[in-house]
Amino acid sequence: MTEGIFGRESGHEQVVFCQDEPSGLKAIFAIYSTALGPALGGTRFYPYASEDDAIADVLALSKGMAYKNALAGLDLGGGKAVIIGDPATVKTEALLRAYGRFVQSLSGRYITACDVGTYVQDMDVVARETRFVTGRSPDDGGAGDSSVLTAFGVFQGIRACASYRWGTTDLTGRRVGVSGVGKVGHILVEHLVEAGAQVVISDVSPAAIERVLAAHPDVDVATDADELIATTLDVFAPCALGGALNDRTVPKLRAEVVCGAANNQLATPDIEKQLVDRGILYAPDYLVNAGGVIQVSDELHGFDFARAKRKATAIFDTTRDVFALADTEGVPPATAADRLAERRMSEVGRLRSILTR
């Protein structure tokens, strides 16, 4: 796997391995691109089965961040970091601060934030060693939990899908299935209910379902994700784990539109063709779930929620642009989204070759 770092399939600018034995820190930073600015992306703290698994994950995630940040219109490149280990047992102040010092050592080429296994409070600790960190507590001037604008951005994506597919952004009476009502999913349900949609949810956690029902008793509950997928829906919103769209689920899917927060929804790249063949409109995940990175990146300028929300509202227009490009170039939306992101990285990134003082 490691030989892939220099291969065509990788193309990363920089990969850095860091170790601090006394605290047990083992971290890998991957910077895919700084064409548009410092590489922003979260820190995933996860008990990887092997170093190769950790490397594969950080390479894929950092590339994904470069595309996400480019498409979100941010002046930021893409990077990501992984810390190898079980956060429940090895996360300590010393480990997080050692990690912060390594972030600082990259001199701002990489800016970190939360991801799976790291939380706002962890970023507060990391911030004691580096200024290249975002997603800190609101009490510390941070942007806080990024789920708020992630859910809002996905809602904008659903409105854009509705306007493209049905000629109206009005979701009144539309049946929307939300699979996974965790941090993002339960806020998305709020937006949908407010917009007059009929919402059906599923979650493996009874507590997550209870929280939604306590606020919205009229929401329907499917027994599991499989039942939700097979339900008659206008929109299916995957908001749990990756791989929700696969060879097993797509043939059963009854929705006309798929638009949700989960990262890496397509289990394999060929799944998108199956969606196209079935006439299902798919809003690329990294396009519509960019509200979170928009929220935390705003903290770099002194966090202003209203400004960040305005930027996340633009996900509506970008989603429409992606569908328009897909039509013009005769490609699926995920390919169109990649092309838009690559164009911005290339066209705007090139401007850095013009010397300014």
Ligand SMILES: NC(=O)c1ccc[n+]([C@@H]2O[C@H](COP(=O)([O-])OP(=O)(O)OC[C@H]3O[C@@H](n4cnc5c(N)ncnc54)[C@H](O)[C@@H]3O)[C@@H](O)[C@H]2O)c1
């Ligand atoms: N939080 C963010 O700002 C953000 C930003 C971008 C993308 N995402 C992505 O959105 C997704 C949700 O993120 P989150 O922060 O809400 O996570 P979360 O862990 O708070 O919520 C996920 C929910 O999915 C449920 N779940 C797990 N397996 C399930 C299954 N098989 N069927 C139904 N429900 C299941 C969990 O019980 C949980 O309630 C993830 O894929 C995440 O990577 C999140």
